[in-house]
Amino acid sequence: MKITGDDEEGKSQLQSFISPKEKYPTLVTTSKLLTTGVDCKTCEFIVIDSEINSMIEFKQILGRGTRIREDYGKMYFTLIDFRDVSRLFADKDFDGEPVKVKETDTSTIPNEDDEEFDDTTEGDSNFYPEPGDDNSGDASFINDPFGEDNGVSKYYLDDVEVRIINRRAHYYGADGKLIVESLEDYSKKNIRKEFSTLDQFIRTWSETDKKDEIRRHFEDEGIFLEDLIDDVGKDMDVFDLVCHIAYDMPVLTRKERANNVKKRNYFGKYNEKARVVLDKLLDKYANEGIENIQDINVLTLPEFKEVGSKLEIVKKIFGGKKEYEQAIKELVQELYTIA
Template sequence: QLVSRLLNDHFGHLGYDDYAVPIVAEEGEDARRWLRRFQDSDQKTPVVATTAELLSTGVDVPSCRNIVFMKTVSSPVLFKQIVGRGSRLDPATDKYWFRVIDYTGATRLFDEWDRPPLPPEDTALGPERGTLEGVVIHAETGDRLVGASVSVLLGPNVQRGPIYTDEDGAFRFERLPTGVVTLVVSGPGFRRRQMKVELLEDEVVSVEVPLKEAGEPPLKVRVTGLEVTIADETIFLIEATGESLSLQEYVDYTRRKVVELVGAQHAALLREVWMDPDRRQRFLEDLYRSSIHPDVLAEVMGLGDADGFDLLAHLAFGEPVRTRDERAQAFRNRHQRFLQRYSHEAREVIVALLEKYRVGGVEEIADPKVFRLPPFDRMGQIVGVQHRFGGVAGLRQAMREMQRRLYQ
């Protein structure tokens, strides 16, 4: 928890309150929510997850590129389970490798067979008197591709490049060791290509590398209990039951579940639940347990700017969809008397919170960690903000009232 707090303080200028998160049992539902976001390759944050042993097994984070050991590990089994979190491939983020960063000597627990034999079979160890040149072309049209990325792998962790093809789609490497090397070529919108090439001493080896267009690969979104595949048709896989639902079926499933949890056939009771931070949190937790994630559904439906309440009210009760921008502007227009109750310094806090809501939603401002971010850091973070409202109770009351008025 200390490490995540220090990282958030250091990178606070980036504007994220969850750049680093502690995924530990003490954090309760927050930890589960952070883990869901950490597993989702499409989410910008969290960037760093600090944990004791929660990520040792049973947790899939395909985009994880760095495993950092900051405490002593004595169990070889635990060590390899932790390292295994980085071994997943993730083509969606072009992740084909990962690092192990060891501050505690944990890598002593690697077995001999965990490493390639030395020297590796494919490592080019001859004199550096080989030359490799070539052109990269479009596999269908034969056109030469400008700006394609070209690298040469000489062995494990030994690479030349990348360099980029010139205006003629050509590339050239000189002073390469003779022997078998691996040529890796990629380009925006094209499939990555990898091929073996044998280099000979004092000879120029020429190759032509055709690349095929990548097309539109299916997009997968994973959160706890739910996997979404977006291709020609969006498919929602509810892991608890194994059901595969189309978008319309998932919308119908969401509608039934919202009506069941609210206990009414109209939006008024949902609004009451949503205006109360405690009831809203319990309601959202019930949705998550049912594999319903409003933020994922909003993105799939192209309604990423919609407020969570408005999305659910629209799906369940046919209410019009309003964006967070619209609600923020309505708050400014309708609740000037509420704002005028407070001092200038306190109004600055409310206006800043309103901007955080506009960008990240009501859950963003309901989390006290928001006060670590700009501009609140310049106000003295949580302590300084509380002082502007006359103490903890005053700030808490203002925040609850603000959230209630957002949905009036």
């Protein structure tokens, strides 16, 4: 719906658009609505398709998205920029002059005239990307960092399939300056801060029983590996993605890892029904990832019912919970025997 000053029907729906309780209108096109202080607290997407050079106007628009409503699940917003207006994030006027902080003895009151403050940071002159620079902020889509998409996504524009040719990460350095670099370079640099060598990462991976803990650890450190899966275009898990992105190792998909296990005579020590269960778990891993096969509740899914119930599989087929967990631990180790 169009909501502009000269559209009476649109203006009559403004309160419905603002209200979190109203479902419609959901999508609104406007010219200056977001610069007027309109209180749309659940605005989740802001799409810019006009030239904006005013810092004040840009900040007013961003302010509509930064409102939080936890009770409605509004914790962030996504900016889609078709006009490179997001370059203003890197403008020195975006945050204004830095606050001057001087540590002093609490018993004395500092006098700013006593000494000069140096507001510059070493390397400051090259910190802001210049137009045409390889590090310039040419990303037109600032993506949701908390996305939960798994697998490879396809994108369509007017029913025509399109692909993403470049992603860039925008983040602030320790000195508060905006840094722009490719998502892959950003991830590689930060992964190697955590694990300086491939051997160090493999050792940590092997020693961690629940592999999902490693993925969550990366997320806590601001490294969202799922966002890289689309770029790589392969069905790989966290282990192979990290090895490939951070240490330039060849890509191995989950399916390839599962097939490697099936080719070896690993299942020979188990009874027939146990082999069927392990084979189904490998298929589950190939399709969905390591986290699912490490969850004992996977045995309640329909594909396992033909073998038996969860209790029957654990107690009768594997001999108990301890034995089942040991079998899963060995299966995971076997999956990553070939790194």
